Structures are given as C-alpha cells and as structure tokens.
Amino acid sequence: MLDPMQLSIGQVAERTGLSVHALRFYEKEGILAHQVHRGPGGRRVYTQQDVDWLRMCIMLRMSGMPVPEIRRYTELVRQGDGNELQRLDILKEHQERVRQQMAQLQECMDLITYKVGKYQNYVNSIAAKAVGQ
Amino acid sequence: MLDPMQLSIGQVAERTGLSVHALRFYEKEGILAHQVHRGPGGRRVYTQQDVDWLRMCIMLRMSGMPVPEIRRYTELVRQGDGNELQRLDILKEHQERVRQQMAQLQECMDLITYKVGKYQNYVNSIAAKAVGQ
DNA sequence: CTACGAACTAGACCCGACTCTAGGTCAAGA
DNA sequence: TCTTGACCTAGAGTCGGGTCTAGTTCGTAG
Numbered sequence: 044m045l046d047p048m049q050l051s052i053g054q055v056a057e058r059t060g061l062s063v064h065a066l067r068f069y070e071k072e073g074i075l076a077h078q079v080h081r082g083p084g085g086r087r088v089y090t091q092q093d094v095d096w097l098r099m100c101i102m103l104r105m106s107g108m109p110v111p112e113i114r115r116y117t118e119l120v121r122q123g124d125g126n127e128l129q130r131l132d133i134l135k136e137h138q139e140r141v142r143q144q145m146a147q148l149q150e151c152m153d154l155i156t157y158k159v160g161k162y163q164n165y166v167n168s169i170a171a172k173a174v175g176q
Numbered sequence: 177m178l179d180p181m182q183l184s185i186g187q188v189a190e191r192t193g194l195s196v197h198a199l200r201f202y203e204k205e206g207i208l209a210h211q212v213h214r215g216p217g218g219r220r221v222y223t224q225q226d227v228d229w230l231r232m233c234i235m236l237r238m239s240g241m242p243v244p245e246i247r248r249y250t251e252l253v254r255q256g257d258g259n260e261l262q263r264l265d266i267l268k269e270h271q272e273r274v275r276q277q278m279a280q281l282q283e284c285m286d287l288i289t290y291k292v293g294k295y296q297n298y299v300n301s302i303a304a305k306a307v308g309q
Numbered sequence: 310c311t312a313c314g315a316a317c318t319a320g321a322c323c324c325g326a327c328t329c330t331a332g333g334t335c336a337a338g339a
Numbered sequence: 340t341c342t343t344g345a346c347c348t349a350g351a352g353t354c355g356g357g358t359c360t361a362g363t364t365c366g367t368a369g
Binding site: 064 | 355356357358359364365366
C-alpha cells in the first residue's frame with residue numbers, strides 16, 4: 044500500500060481515464076511536468092499534481108492540441124519561471140484554433156439540424172398519412 | 177472544354193478544397209450519391225450535384241463522421257425513397273455526437289481561457305513593474 | 310512454494326484518412 | 340515531333356495517436 048498521496052500507474056489510469064499504456068506513452072513523449080518518481084522495483088509513483096497536470100493535458104488533447112505542442116508547453120513549465128510569455132503564446136494560439144473549430148462545428152451542426160428537420164417533417168407526414176388511412 | 181455543367185476532377189478539387197487524390201479516394205470508398213460519369217478517355221465528369229453532395233460530405237467529415245458511416249448514409253440515399261427513417265437515425269445520432277463534442281470543446285475552451293487570463297495578468301504585472309522602474 | 314496480479318521495458322502493430330508513386334493515356338500547343 | 344499537363348489505375352507509404360505483445364520482475368495471498 045502506498046501513502047494516499049502516492050498513486051500507482053493503475054490508479055492514475057482509473058482517475059484520468061487514460062490507459063496505463065497511454066500513461067507510459069505520454070511519459071515517453073515528455074508530457075509530464077515533473078518526471079515521475081520511481082518507487083521500489085522501478086515502479087512509477089504519481090502524485091496528485093501529476094494527475095492534475097494530466098487532466099489538463101487531456102483537455103488540451105481533446106481540443107486537438109497535438110502531442111508535440113503539449114510537449115513544448117510542458118518543457119516551458121518544466122524550465123520554470125521566466126517564460127510565461129511563451130506559454131501564453133502557445134495557449135492563445137490554441138485558444139484561437141479551438142474558437143475556429145467551434146465555429147466550424149456550429150456550421151456543420153446547422154446543416155445537420157436543417158437536414159434532420161427536413162427528414163423529420165417528411166417522416167411525420169408519412170406517419171400521418173398511415174394513421175389517416 | 178467541357179459543358180459548363182460538366183466538371184473535371186481538377187475543377188471539383190478547386191471548388192471543394194479536396195485534393196484530386198481525396199476525390200478518387202472518396203469515390204473508391206463509395207461516397208458519391210450517384211456514381212461519377214466517365215467522359216472520353218475514361219475521365220471523370222462531375223456535375224454540380226456531385227459538388228453539392230461532396231460539400232455535405234465535407235461537413236459530415238469535418239464534424240467527425242467516419243467515412244464508413246458516410247458510406248452507409250450515401251448508400252441509403254442511392255437506394256432511393258423509402259428509407260428516410262434510417263437516414264434520419266444516422267443524422268440524429270451524429271447530431272448528438274456533435275452536440276457532445278461541442279460541449280466538450282466548450283469545457284476545454286473555458287479552461288484555456290482561464291489559464292490565458294491568469295498568464296495575461298501575470299505578464300501584465302511584470303510589464304507594469306518594468307515600466308515603473 | 311506457487312500462483313496471481315500489477316508493474317516494468319522495448320519495440321511491433323493498428324487504425325483512419327489520406328497522400329503519393331509508378332507507370333501509362335491523351336490532347337493541345339510550340 | 341516533342342513536350343506539357345491533366346488525367347487514369349493499383350497499390351504502397353505516411354502520420355498521429357495510441358495499443359498490444361513478449362518476456363521479466365515483484366510483492367502478497369493461499
């Protein structure tokens with residue numbers, strides 16, 4: 044049993060929804076703000092901070108930030124104070140991309156909604172006819 | 177020169193933003209409502225309807241509908257009247273997915289905006305100090 | 310003791326969606 | 340005639356983001 048603040052890879056997988064494979068993959072890709080500490084037998088020991096960081100990375104991934112860019116951001120954080128402007132740049136750029144993505148998605152949604160409406164009307168009218176028979 | 181209503185693959189590529197490769201790929205994948213007519217020399221001849229259909233497919237793809245599902249939808253349309261309920265199902269299901277996707281994206285956006293705000297404040301405060309010197 | 314479950318590493322494999330290559334046809338212009 | 344450029348087919352290659360396998364090593368429970 045570990046200290047309650049010390050989490051095994053499996054526990055982190057549960058808590059984040061990532062697979063243990065994905066967790067090791069992310070680590071290899073340099074996506075952990077502070078490199079994972081190893082416990083007895085060379086096992087990874089995560090902290091709550093690691094989990095929080097991973098959750099943010101998950102958000103970035105979900106919104107389409109590519110792994111290499113998350114790595115760049117992570118590296119800046121790892122380097123410590125002094126590069127906040129660069130971090131801000133990355134975030135702002137991504138924010139803009141997400142904004143565009145949402146706009147696009149809304150456009151698609153409008154088309155789909157229009158089509159759904161049309162088919163719904165048609166299907167309803169057929170159903171009405173069937174009832175009227 | 178073709179009849180103005182007859183478009184070559186290159187023209188369709190221009191008009192849709194898809195590459196000629198992608199157009200052939202989509203055709204092979206069965207994503208064309210009515211199969212492309214061939215002109216002299218076996219060349220593809222597209223109509224405006226094809227372009228319109230492609231534009232819808234592009235919307236579906238952009239919003240994350242996988243190619244096989246677009247194919248299923250396409251097949252229903254190709255079969256003609258009588259399966260409107262099935263088409264409606266596909267569209268509604270996708271609509272729901274897009275809705276979820278947008279909600280997720282909004283969540284990510286909120287986090288990013290929060291972080292951008294924090295870094296912006298910090299960076300501003302540093303800048304203010306520099307000026308005050 | 311032994312068997313189990315969870316962890317480890319390195320590296321192979323997979324999937325979706327294109328993208329590109331090789332090798333060829335054809336028509337128009339210099 | 341020769342070249343250029345757009346098109347053709349079949350099939351190989353690429354890329355991102357994981358996922359899975361093989362072969363081990365632990366620590367604990369029966």
